Amino acid sequence: MTYDEFLFSVKNEDTLPDGLNVHLQALWYDGKGNWQRAHDLIDELTDVTSAHVHAYLHRVEGDGWNARYWYGRAKQVPFEGSLEAEWDALVKRLVGM
Incomplete structure (x- = not known):
């Protein structure tokens, strides 16, 4: 799936598209x-990509301490831009842009 197709599905479709990995599924639901x-999709996963999405989700929640913990698990510095910019950057990375 391309970035544009992913954005279209978030904006216009009511059901999760087939073939998305768990990370994109989580970002689709967040979107x-x-x-x-x-x-719920990410909570029990321990790989670094899941940890990065997890960190973003805790930023969305407003839980900065928990977000910083998950950024550390993801080996990433905490994102300092807007939530929208981070969501966009994660999606682009995960669709291979």
């Missing part, structure tokens, strides 16, 4: 405003 579903 639809379903933070809890997004977090």
Whole structure:
């Protein structure tokens, strides 16, 4: 799936597209405003990509301490831009842009 196709699906589709990895699934649900579903998908995963998405989700939640913890687990510096910019950067990275 391309970046533009992903954005289109978030804005215009009611069901999760087939073939998305768990990280993109979580970002899709977050993009639809379903933070809890997004977090549930990532919560028990321990790889660095999941940790990065997890950090972003805790920023969305407003839990800075927890977000910093997950950035550390992801081996990433905490993102300092807007939530929208981080979501966009994560999606672009995960679709291979």
